[in-house]
Amino acid sequence: MCGIELPVGTIAVYNSSTKSVTCPVCLPQESSAVPRSQGSDVPVKVNDVENSLPELVLEQSEVFAGAAGASAQREYERRKDKRESRIREAHPRIGGLIIALSDDPQSTKAWATGAQGEERLGRQLDAVVQAGVHVLHDRRIPTTKANIDHLVVCPSGVFVIDAKKYEGQRPSLRIDGGWTRPRTETLIIGSRNGTKLVDGVHKQVDRVRTTLEASGLNDVPVSGMLCFVEADWPLFGGDFTIDGVSVLWPRKAASHIGRLGAIDAATAARVHHVLASSFPPA
Incomplete structure (x- = not known):
């Protein structure tokens, strides 16, 4: 607003309605977050106030939540x-007829099915967004080809949610072993072993936890969910936990997000x- 060129990395506030960027110096005087020098109308330097503005800037800056299922739909x-x-x-002559009379292979249709599941869960997660609750959809894991379906930040911590659409199939927990041999837990989906899905969630949780620790947010709990649509x-x-990962349905996931916790809004x-x-968005 003042016309001063801001160096890269400067904290500022973006106003989406006016498409303008306001540096900390030009923020309204009534904002108590902006310190001013005593006895003078001249504000202190930008570098002196940046550290005092994290809550204000985070509150006003805009974050793209992402489009649930977008990358899966593009791949399909x-x-x-x-x-x-x-x-x-x-x-060349009968190609259109062949396409009309044949279906896409299952490996292709699986991407469309996955996109539908992510989109449906995404809508239900968006419905619980409020003060202190944030949702991110379809996020790319840097240096890999993988992505995270949904990330939810709420008072009880961070939930890494992997959406799966297995229509008409029942997830269940099978426990083997006991007194005489080691106990093992297996995720069964219908009649198939789906434990590899749990391993996938663990990898995503580890990446998220490592990222938060690198930013000094070691005390924020990070948990994984497998949500079957x-x-x-x-x-x-019907819901259960296997190796620390919650296995549940969309409405049950929303109830977990609504629980109280130690993470304040800031x-x-x-x-x-x-x-x-x-x-970043995938």
Whole structure:
């Protein structure tokens, strides 16, 4: 607003309605967060006030939450278009007929199914956003091809949520072993072993925890969830925990997010911004 060029890294406030950037010096005088020199109308230097503005800046700055299921939907469309192009090139005259009479392979349709599950869960998570609760969708894990479906910051900590759409199949916990041999836990989805999904959540949780620790947020709890959309859940109960990962459905996940905890609104805002900048939209 003042026309002064701000150096890279300067903390400032972005106003989305006017598409303007305000440096700390030009913030309204009524803001108690901006210290001014006594006996003078001249504000102190930008560098002197940056450290006193974290809560104000985090509160006003804008973070793109991401679009749930966007990257999975793009991958589905890419595979679908590639298949159709291949068929049309191989059969110029009847390619359109072949495409109309045949389905996409399961490996392609799985991406569309995944996108639908992420989008549905994303809508339900967005519905619980309030003061102290922040949601990020479809975030890319740097240096990898993987992504995190949903990140939720709330009073009880951070939840790393992996959405799965297994329509009509029931997740269950199978426990083997006991007195005479080691106890083992297995995630069963329908009749298949799905324990590798738990391992995937653990990897995501570790990346998030490491990121927060690097920013001095060691005390923020980080937990993992496997959220099954449109699964065959029983009328009563049905959720469980396997190796520290909660296995549940969307509404149950929302109830976890609504629990009280030790993370105040200012800390939640800081965590939100750290995660948003560390895990960009996929």
